[in-house]
Amino acid sequence: MASTPAGSSSAVQSSGWRKWIPGLRVLREYQPEWLKNDITAGIVLSTMLVPVGIAYSVASGLPAIYGLYATIVPLIAYALFGPSRILVLGPDSSLAPIILSVVVALSAGDPARAVAIGGAMAIVSGAVCIVAGLFRLGFVTELLSKPIRYGYMNGIALAVLISQLPKLFGFKIESSGPLRDLWAIVQALLRNQANWTGAAIGGAVLAAILLMKRFTRFPGILLAVICATAATGLLNLAETSGVKVLGTVPQGLPVFTIPAISASDLVSILVGGFAVAIVAFADTSVLSRTYAARTHMRVDPNQEMIGLGAANLAAGFFQGFPISSSSSRTPVAEASGSKSQVTGIVGAAIVALVIIAAPSLFRNLPNAALAGVVIAAAIGLFEFGDLARIYRIQRWEFWLSILCTVGVAVFGAIPGIGIAIVFAVIEFLWDGWRPHWAILGDPPQVEGYHDIARYPEASRIPGLVLFRWDAPLFFANAEQFSDRVLDAVAASPTPARMIVVSAAPITSVDVTAVDALHELTQTLARQGVELHFAELKDPVKDKLKRFGLFAELGENRFHPTIDSAVAAFRQG
Structure with missing residues (x-):
């Protein structure tokens, strides 16, 4: 089941192929009273879809119309295959620098080739997401810790912002990485290459969007873009002041197309598409879980991958480019009463109508205004507040986040x-490589056995060492485990005869670890010490049986609790 009310007893699992198309179940359960809300929300949503789609298309190095193409069909595809009833997908600012880096490198300024490259990247991204969803790999983005996610998103936000500054000021530079681009921008400004009239328009659009952002249902982006377009047209700023404008957008709906790419471009497109898939699903999964919690719905992350993948495939085959969920458009849909x-689908239909009926509306739209729209989105990607909290509680994770940001800023989005x-x-290996360990004792007036470093008054049983290892045992820490056990035996106040490993935190072992345990057992035996385990989980014990160590040690060396191990020691 992809999306069901949490705890609902009436929810019925979809079976067979229908479980992969949640939109059919939503259609069966659709309530007539929802229609008015959905139509109203779709109309409000469309006021953002058009200007944002155009802006993100230009920011990605593609002609403006393809941002609208990447909006129409993916929304319909996600309505069928996506598990969330509220999520809005489309072109996104977080993907723009990734797409731009590949498009600029491969297209050589040819718009048709740029469109084909963008479409191919969407197909790769869609295929990666669908395969990952079918193989139930929806958990993979959870492997990126929050500080690391903040780090690369802050880096991407910085890259997006820097990439839009030349458009805002009305000149071009050769892109060679965010920080080097920033230096090129400064040099261009010092050479007085900026068009300050266009920059003023873009700055006004940016300020208006940021000021109106708090009013969720108010079409601030659309109003700012309309005002900029009207002012440019009425004052003829393109002719009198050299303000660069979008020009006439081609008329017509997207058609099914297989992107034509050359074999030499394939590796870059595969790498870019894979990078897009990672970022898009990381963003989408977080946003999907957030709105699932708000609406008391349960969303399957694997189905979310499939929904995102289907939307990207639709974009790729219908003249679009990679898309993701939107943290700006989704709240608009929710605040407008979307059910x-x-x-x-209503929003997609209105975008299609605009393309057919009024393509000339965008003729006088200043490029600087589009830059203002994208910069506003980039500002929204930055995360500083929670990073300040992380700095206070765990500084090494804060600096890890900063390193990720620097990596994107110096080397670009994909690297x-x-x-x-x-x-x-x-980070994962380090936590397992150098885990916490402790020698345990029995502190007075505290139940159980605890770390003697924290409870120095804890009593210890002569000849017995109680040792706890707070991590799985695997190749990276097996030698470390052996060394710490031998250290604990050597540090015993009285000659040790038995060491008991409190093994509840040990959730797994591998072949390297088992071989290390075999050698450790022999080393301890030469010292007259027996190695025992307490509270070892059954799945881990099963592995030890398969590897032969259980039989080698004997069942009497595995105890259900620490107390039973202590009792066995006292009985001799």
């Missing part, structure tokens, strides 16, 4: 995401 994905993943793996 289901019919809201997105930066790779750096974030590497940091995540290192």
Whole structure:
């Protein structure tokens, strides 16, 4: 079941192929009174879909119309395959620097080739998400800790902001990475290349959007863009002041197209599409869980991957580019009373109508105004408040987040995401490589056995060492475990005859760890010490049986509790 009321006894599991198309179940359960809310919310939502779609398309290095194409069909696809009834998908600012880096590198300024590259990246991203969903890999984004997610998103936000500054000031630079681009922008400004009239328009749009952001249902973006377009047209600023404008948008709806790419572009497109999939699903899963909690619905993360993948495939095959969930458009749909994905379908229909009936509306839209829209979105991506909290409670994670941000800022979006993943793996291995361990004693007036470092008054039984290891046992820490056990035996106040490992935190073992345990057992035996385990979980015990260590040690060395191990020691 993809999305059901939490705790509802009436919810029925979908079976067979229908479970992969949650939209059919929503359609069966659709209540007529929802329609008015969905239509109203769809109309309000469309006031954001058009200007934002155009802005993010231009920010991604693609012609404006393709941002609207990437809005229409994906919304319909997600309505069928997505588990969330409230989520809005479409072009997103967090993906823009990733798409732009690939498009700029491969298209050589050819718009048709840029469109094909964007479409191919969407197909790759969609395929990755669908395969991951089918193989139930929806948990993978949970492997990125919150500080690491903040770090790469702050880096992407910085990259987006820097990439829009040349458009805001009305000049071009050769992109070579966010920080180097920033230096090129400063040099261009010092050479007086800026169009300050356009910059003023873009700045006014940015300020208006930020000021009106608190009014969720108010179409602040649309109003700011309309005012900028009207002022540019009425004052003829394109001719008199050299303000760069969008121009006439082609008329027509998206059609099914297989992107034509060359073999030499394939590796870059695969890498870019995979990076897009990671960022898009990380954002989508967080946003989906947030709104599922608000609406008391349960969302399957694997189905969320499939829904996101289907929407990206739809974008790729219908002249779009990679898309993600939107943390700005989704709240608009919710605040406008949306009840289901019919809201997105209504919004898509209105966007299609605008393309057909009024493409000339965008003729005088200043590029600087579009830059203002994207910069406003980039500002919304930054996370500083929670990072301040992380700095107060765990500084090394704060600096890890900063390193991820620097990685994106120095090397670009795609290498930066790779750096974030590497940091995540290192963080995971480090926690397991150097875990906490303790020698246990029996403190007075406290039940159970506890760390003698925290309870120095705890009593210890002569000849017995109680030792706790707070991590799984695997190749990276097996030698460390053996060393710490031998240290604990050596530090015993009286000659040790038995060491009992409190093994409840040990959730897994691998072959390397078992071999290390075998060697440790022999080393201890030469010292006259027996190695015992207490509270070892049955799945781990089963592994020890398969690996032969259980039979080697004997069942009498595995105790259900620490108390039973202590009792066995006292009985001799």
